Amino acid sequence: MADALLKIEHLTRYFDISKPFLNRMLERDEKQFLTAVADVSFEIKRGETFALVGESGSGKSTIAKLVVGLLAASEGTIEFDGHKMTGTTGTEMRDLRRRFQMIFQDPFASLNPRWRVGDIIAEPIHTFGLLKGADVTNRVGELLDTVGLSAKDAEKFPHEFSGGQRQRIAIARALSSKPEFIVCDEPTSALDVSVQAQILNLMKDLQDEMGLTYLFISHDLSVVRHMASRIGVLYLGRLVEVADGKTLFSSPQHPYTQMLLDAVPDLALSGRRRKPVDGEIPNPINPPPGCAFHPRCPLAMDRCKVDAPHQVATETGYAACFALEAEAKAS
Amino acid sequence: MTDALLSVRNLRVEFPTRRGVLTAIDDVSFDIMPGEVLGVVGESGAGKSLTGAAIIGLLEPPGRIAGGEILLKGERIDNLGAEAMRRIRGKRIGMVFQDPLTSLNPLYTVAQQLIETIRTHADISESEARKKAIALLDRVGIPAAARRIDDYPHHFSGGMRQRVVIALALCAEPELVIADEPTTALDVSVQSQIIDLIKEICAERGAAVMLITHDMGVIAETADRVAVLYAGRIAEIGPVRQVITAPEHPYTAGLMGSIPTLTQTDARLVQIPGAMPRLNAIPQGCAFNPRCEKAFDRCFKERPAPVLRDADGRKVACWLYDAIDTPAKEQANG
Numbered sequence: 001m002a003d004a005l006l007k008i009e010h011l012t013r014y015f016d017i018s019k020p021f022l023n024r025m026l027e028r029d030e031k032q033f034l035t036a037v038a039d040v041s042f043e044i045k046r047g048e049t050f051a052l053v054g055e056s057g058s059g060k061s062t063i064a065k066l067v068v069g070l071l072a073a074s075e076g077t078i079e080f081d082g083h084k085m086t087g088t089t090g091t092e093m094r095d096l097r098r099r100f101q102m103i104f105q106d107p108f109a110s111l112n113p114r115w116r117v118g119d120i121i122a123e124p125i126h127t128f129g130l131l132k133g134a135d136v137t138n139r140v141g142e143l144l145d146t147v148g149l150s151a152k153d154a155e156k157f158p159h160e161f162s163g164g165q166r167q168r169i170a171i172a173r174a175l176s177s178k179p180e181f182i183v184c185d186e187p188t189s190a191l192d193v194s195v196q197a198q199i200l201n202l203m204k205d206l207q208d209e210m211g212l213t214y215l216f217i218s219h220d221l222s223v224v225r226h227m228a229s230r231i232g233v234l235y236l237g238r239l240v241e242v243a244d245g246k247t248l249f250s251s252p253q254h255p256y257t258q259m260l261l262d263a264v265p266d267l268a269l270s271g272r273r274r275k276p277v278d279g280e281i282p283n284p285i286n287p288p289p290g291c292a293f294h295p296r297c298p299l300a301m302d303r304c305k306v307d308a309p310h311q312v313a314t315e316t317g318y319a320a321c322f323a324l325e326a327e328a329k330a331s
Numbered sequence: 332m333t334d335a336l337l338s339v340r341n342l343r344v345e346f347p348t349r350r351g352v353l354t355a356i357d358d359v360s361f362d363i364m365p366g367e368v369l370g371v372v373g374e375s376g377a378g379k380s381l382t383g384a385a386i387i388g389l390l391e392p393p394g395r396i397a398g399g400e401i402l403l404k405g406e407r408i409d410n411l412g413a414e415a416m417r418r419i420r421g422k423r424i425g426m427v428f429q430d431p432l433t434s435l436n437p438l439y440t441v442a443q444q445l446i447e448t449i450r451t452h453a454d455i456s457e458s459e460a461r462k463k464a465i466a467l468l469d470r471v472g473i474p475a476a477a478r479r480i481d482d483y484p485h486h487f488s489g490g491m492r493q494r495v496v497i498a499l500a501l502c503a504e505p506e507l508v509i510a511d512e513p514t515t516a517l518d519v520s521v522q523s524q525i526i527d528l529i530k531e532i533c534a535e536r537g538a539a540v541m542l543i544t545h546d547m548g549v550i551a552e553t554a555d556r557v558a559v560l561y562a563g564r565i566a567e568i569g570p571v572r573q574v575i576t577a578p579e580h581p582y583t584a585g586l587m588g589s590i591p592t593l594t595q596t597d598a599r600l601v602q603i604p605g606a607m608p609r610l611n612a613i614p615q616g617c618a619f620n621p622r623c624e625k626a627f628d629r630c631f632k633e634r635p636a637p638v639l640r641d642a643d644g645r646k647v648a649c650w651l652y653d654a655i656d657t658p659a660k661e662q663a664n665g
Contacts, residue, residue, distance in 0.1 A: 055518035162606045192374035192545065192607075197589030197600035204599070219518065226591035226600065249593055263523040265548025267575065267592055280490050280521055 004043040005181060005213050006067065011076035013037040013062055017285065034285050036062040038237045039076070044230075046180075049207070049214040051224040051245075053260070054234030055281050060217045062237075064185045067215060068102050080181070098128045101174035105186035107166035111158040117144075117169055118154030124177035143172040147202060164195035171202065175210075183215045188223060200226060221264050225249055230317070233257050236284055236292040242317035253319040255297045291322065299323040335362035336404060336539050337386070337507055343398035344378070344385050344563075346610075353610040355381050355394065356563045360637075363507065368533065368540040370554030370571065372547060372586075376607055378563040379543045383509045385409070386541070387424055388416040403507070422452045425500035425538075427529075429512035431492035434499075435484040441468070441495055442480040445502065452503035467498040471528060490521035497528065504536060511543045526553050547590055551575055556644075559583050562608055562618035565637055569645030579640065579647045581623045617650065625651060 018024060018031040037059045044050040052060050065071040067078060069085060078085040083096055101124070104110040111120055121140045125131050131139055141151030147168040158166055167187060174182055187203070188196040200223065206212060218224050224231060224245075231248045233241045233256065241254040252258045279296040282288055288295050294304040303322050311318040312325045344356040356378045363369045373379045384390050386401055388411070401409040408419060420426075428434045436444060445464035446457060455463070461480075468476035471494040484492055493513065500508055510529060514522040530553055533540050542554055550557050551571060558568040559580065567580040578584040588601025605622045614620055620630045629650045637646035638653065 055520060164606060193547070194374060194586060194589045194603040195606060197591075197602050198604075200591070201599055201602055221519070222591040222593050225593050259520060261593070263520045264593060265523070265526075265546070265552045267548050267551050267590065280488050281518070 003046050005046045005081055006044040006215070007077075007079040008043070008067070009041045009077050009079075011037055011040045011063070011066060011073055011078065013059075013066055013071060013074045032285060035287070036237050036284065037066065040234075040237070040239045041076075042232055042239065042242060044181075044213060044215060046213055047207075047211050048229040049216050049227050051216040051218060051228030051231045052234055053218060053221060053224050053231060055219060055260075057236070057281050057284055058234040059237035060219070060234055061185055063234075064102070064183050064215065064217050068100060068183050069097070094128075098124075098130075098177045099179050100181040100183065101177060101179040102183045102185065103167075103170050103174050103187045106190050107163055107170050108190070110170055111166055113158055115157075116154065117156055117158065117161075120158070120169065121154070121173045121176050124173065128177050130177065139176070140172075143176055144169075146175065146206070147172045148198075162195075163191050164198060167191060167195075167199050168202070171199075171206070175206070179212075181213045181215070183217070185217045186219070187216075189218070189220070196223070203227070221260060233260070236281065236287050238292055238320070240293065240321070241314075241319040243314060243319075244316040247314075247316045251315070253314045253324055254321050255299050255323070256293050257319075259296070291320075301326075334364070335402075336365045336367075337363040337541070338402040338405075339382075339386065339399070340402070341399035342382070342385060342396065342401065344381055344390065344394055345397040346394050348393075350611070354397075354563060354613075355610055356385065358399075358636075359560075359563070359565055360399075361558055361565065361568060363539045363541060365506070365539055366534070366537050367556065368530070368542060368554045370550035370557040371541060371543045371560060372545060372550055372557060373560035374545060374586075374607055376562075376610075377560040379545075379560055380511050381563075382560070383426075383511050383541065383543050387420050387426060387509060388413075389420075421448065421505070422503045423506050425503070425505035425508040427493075427496050427500045427508065427510040427513045429515050431489060431496045431516065432484065434496050435492060437484055440481050440483055441487075445480070445495075445499060448499055448502045464498075464502075467501060468495070470532070471495070471498045471501075472524075473498075489517055490524060493517060493521075493525055494528065497525075497532070501532065501536070501538075505538060507539045507541065508533060509541045509543070512545070513542070514549060515544070515546070522549070523552075529553065547575065547587065559586070562613055563610070564618055565646070565648060566619065567645070567647045567649075568637065569640070569647075570643050573641075573643060573645055579645070579652060580619075580649050581625050581651070582619050585622075617648075 014033045014035045017034050019029060052063060054060050066073050073086060080096055118140050121143055122136050125136055125139060140154050144151050144153055149168055188199050191199060216227050228245045231243060231245055232239050235256050241257050252261055290306045291304040291309050294300040301322060309320045309322045311320050312328055340360050342356055342359045346353045346355055359382060371379050371382060385396055396409050400407055442464060446460045449460040449463055465476050465480055468480055473479055473491060473494055487495060514525050517525060526549060544550060554571050556569060557571050557574050559566045561582050567574055567583045574583060578587050585601055585603040589603060591600060603622050608614060608618060616632050617630045617635055620626045635648045635650050637648040640647050640652060
């Protein structure tokens, strides 16, 4: 465990969604909070791909933003390579920031349309003062080459590229500060399948070549299956199960994971009969008490409605479920 | 072939622009039988949605049907006037769009929208229409339909809204439902609910469905037959099982290989180089030739037409394959 690059403990983030002060006074309303991430803990080892899956509103993107420091944590700690991110400031923080980068979902929104591609990719190099003069141009050319574009493309503007090519530019930009860790927030959701395959292959190649560590966020289970070595399943901001990629798909433990896997369309046409899925993700402003999944859970007991379940160790990780806890005690 | 519910013959859709005419759909033909689910897949820009829009007469100007015919039960509907088309739309062809929030009017309650639609197509009283609307909502799986019918669209969640849209599409008991990416805006767990619902209801009412989507998984679960579109042309069309398990057109094969699946190991995904051509730069010959590994001389000169490949009606537009001639001979003899 000494080799954990990123260590997250009891991470919680809530958003204040109260009405303005005067309205609250007049209408005698309480302050309202939305808990986007609740008590999430996990570790990412150097060189692995840790994936977070979940449906919309499960807090995937909030965790991504917390990890790179675009949002501040309400509670809990994030440790990057032994350095606490909360409380670190000045040059030390600056040095840390160089070492992690982010790739966003929508390549049409994440590239400045008024900048040339070369300037976009060179920005982190200038910001961190890594290279000067002609070296920058050479480095940009190299990076473009690495992601499968040509050095000449540095002169062009983002609108001259297709979605897949833009995502390649975003990857080149993320690589330009020579980071060790990249947070990928739904990097292929905006792309067509044939282009998605190109980008996923590229990301895997880069990982092999440069020894990168990824936090990979996606709602698409088959993409996650393809990319991740370890997977965390999120439900309403809570981590319900963590397991190795293979184990999670071969023997899902938590009822929510089982439901998610069951809902994936069957491309192999095996004629497998699906269990019908009930209900939808509840409103995070008033999450159900106890285990957040109990209203949709086929195994729910009385206890699930009152207490929040603890983590039960499984084969390669853990799951948070009372039914599993009971099973573990019985055996 | 005369008993097809919907028959599209050599459809061609063009967009005149200042820099010349762009052909977005080029010589597309297919049939939908009564009660059948036809999936239409393709990547963005392949012309999937445009095909649907052309059928229901909702092409955005300057787009126009430049050639071919669309027949609904043997009657041409592509050349009808606006008023005649309006009567077919909704009554005989229902529609479900991608984003349930934009296809419902936020200023009217669900009851008002359903009742208006029902009364537009059937001559019944308001209270009867309301009863029918509640029954419909109940059928599409909205709990406490009698109470929730007076809610506004924003009171419903995404999945529930899509159920309301499906109820709206089914109001007039259409013979054909065109569903354009009905599950794309939804989460996987809700997606499977909606797919099951569309399948069930259409089977129950004997309505045919044209399901437009970019997601092969949805097609595999739902459709009887599938048409694969590429750059406004049909690359391959046939029964779902054959097309998915043994694709013949190199594009279909590449597309299937590039989809990560839950069962496969960590192997690399099959990669189709490049991207779909823009409408103003569709290459001569086969539109797929710049990305095709198997392309040869003929592919760069002549455009392949879909040829019948087997008795199940699979057609492939690729020079690698010759038409089998048995069915034609049998027909000639019989």
